[in-house]
Amino acid sequence: MVGRGHFADACTMTTETKKLTRSTSDRVIAGVAGGLGRYFGIDPVVVRLVLIVLAFLGGAGFIAYGAAWLIVPTDDPDAPGIGAAGIAQRLGILLGVIVLTGAAVIGGFWAAASGGGTATAIVVIGVGALLIVGGFTGGMRWLIVPALALALSAGAVAAADVDIRGGSGERIFRPASATDLRPFYRLGIGHLRLDLRDAHLGPGDHHVRLKLGVGQAEVLVPPGVCVSSTAHVAAGATTIFGRTTGGSYHDWQEIRHAAPGAPHLTVDGDVGIGQLRIEPGPTGTGLQGKACTND
DSSP states (O other), rough: OOOOOHHHOOOOOOOOOOOOOBBBOOOOSSHHHHHHHHHHSHHHHHHHHHHHHHTTSSSHHHHHHHHHHHSSSSOOSSSSSOOOOHHHHHHHHHHHHHHHHHHHHHHHHHHHHHHHHHHHHHHHHHOOOHHHHHHHHTOGGHHHHHHHHHHHHHHHHHHHTOOOOOOOEEEOOOSSEEEESSSEEEEEEEEEEEOOTTOOOEEEEHHHEEEEEEEEEEEETTTTOOEEEEEEEEEEEEEETTEEEEEEEEEEEOOOOTTTTTEEEEEEEEEEEEEEEEETTTTTTTHHHBOOOOO
């Protein structure tokens, strides 16, 4: 009969400590997501998606990935250790990627909003080709981040139909009558104001369209004019006679009917990022109540 003490001596207990390392077999850039997925027992694709979302929500994904690349060792046993020079080199690469990514975001937005969507697409395709080559040669992996930023920035501009062509600055128009009123006013970036406070529009329907890429489009109307308004704002707000609404892909519509003999002005606003504001002038109190019917 074997006693408990002899049984305990005959058996040994082994424990395996899990160690967080970067993966060399499952990596897109530096193996951080692959290592995290292996450590926590989840699919690395999920980790990559979380990091991408965090990267575009305040940049936390960039910071977390860069920190992991600096301090988490690789699972390659033959890889040399990282000294002070190696850390400095990696910090330089991270700073370069951050700068390049910021430039890609701005460049993608500017190019697509300036009507250069085709050229931007060609650049994205070219970078994609370089990444494919890099996948075979083992280099240029860090181009994935700025390439993704460029593609997402240009895609967001295209989806929102932001157009910054038409110049920049402040443009103020003061037509004196209905014949001076243009059917279309446009500005790329800045403040576009259509001041109708001294305009004599006369009875009947008058229509004006304002297109603004980024900034504020403003219409000041005189008393005695019934105003209908429609607007599409990709990101921003509308303020129509003191009522403000807004958000992403915001659409506004208010159709009014003019009283007999009163002028009827229809304002159609198209704003990429910013605000459409329609207000009466200083003497415009009671404008809508008197000039519009109640239906």
